[in-house]
Amino acid sequence: ISQAAQLLDYAQSTVTAQIQALETSVGQPLLYRTGKRITALTPAGETLLPLAQRAARLAVDMQTSFDREAQPSGTLVIGASETVLTYQLPALLVAYGKHHPQVRLVIRPFRYEALLDQVRYGNIDLAFLFEQPLRSSKIETTCLRQAEMILVAAPTHPLAALPTVNPQDLEDVTILFTEHGCGYRPLLEQVCLEAGIRPMTNLEFNSSEAIKQCVIAGLGITLLPHIAVATELQAGQLAMLPWSGTPMPIYTQAAWRHDHTASPLVQSMLALSKTMLEDGTC
Structure with a gap:
């Protein structure tokens, strides 16, 4: 009894009471006792043991099934x-x-x-x-x-050599835009509009990867999320322009x-x- 109580983390008296209640329920003793010692299972105890083990397994299976159903599927x-x-x-x-x-x-x-x-x-x-x-x-x-939005250009682009780049510096600069409807295209368009400047040429692409390759080749500058150009910046294929204009959050x-x-x-x-x-x- 004491070992069972320790295994279950119950008080010994609680385990004893549960066994007595079970014996009362089935109407027969389940254990042979000599003094305070338990020596063996009675025939009723031998019959009940595999049934109890099966019931314990079913309880575990039932909980596992509910846990599985609780997971999204x-x-x-x-x-x-x-x-x-x-x-x-x-x-x-x-x-x-x-x-x-x-x-x-x-x-x-x-x-x-x-x-x-x-x-x-x-x-x-x-x-x-x-x-x-x-x-x-x-x-x-x-x-x-x-997301951190940055202006990027080829390292050899004239703007890459400036200590700071402001909206007026974009006058007559070729800007490569993402397609209409892109969430961050209006950010740069608004900067140009408010500064009263018009890019020399604006080219439109529906792929940020295509834009990057064209910028690397020296076709112009662009605005992209930092995560989209991090590899090229680290490799020295692109340069981040030191923008001093209005922040462009996205x-x-x-x-x-x-x-x-x-x-x-x-x-x-x-x-x-x-x-x-x-x-x-x-």
């Missing part, structure tokens, strides 16, 4: 813009798969202007994008992390429909993305 459809999908989502998706192996992830890349429409229509459960803070009557959003955001707020799949992905993006893990 099903299919989660995620949409993302190119930059987020390329530079932030991979680490998040790997971590989510380890935490929730029963969830099937479907990843769909969309252009910026189509991404929120896909959320509104219910074609995707959750969207990740670079954008200024969003407000919508049909869409819930949350800002996960502020945010990594998640967006989902109001009626998907209670979805365990959406909530589990949001919880992990908040943790990983806020602490810089991805």
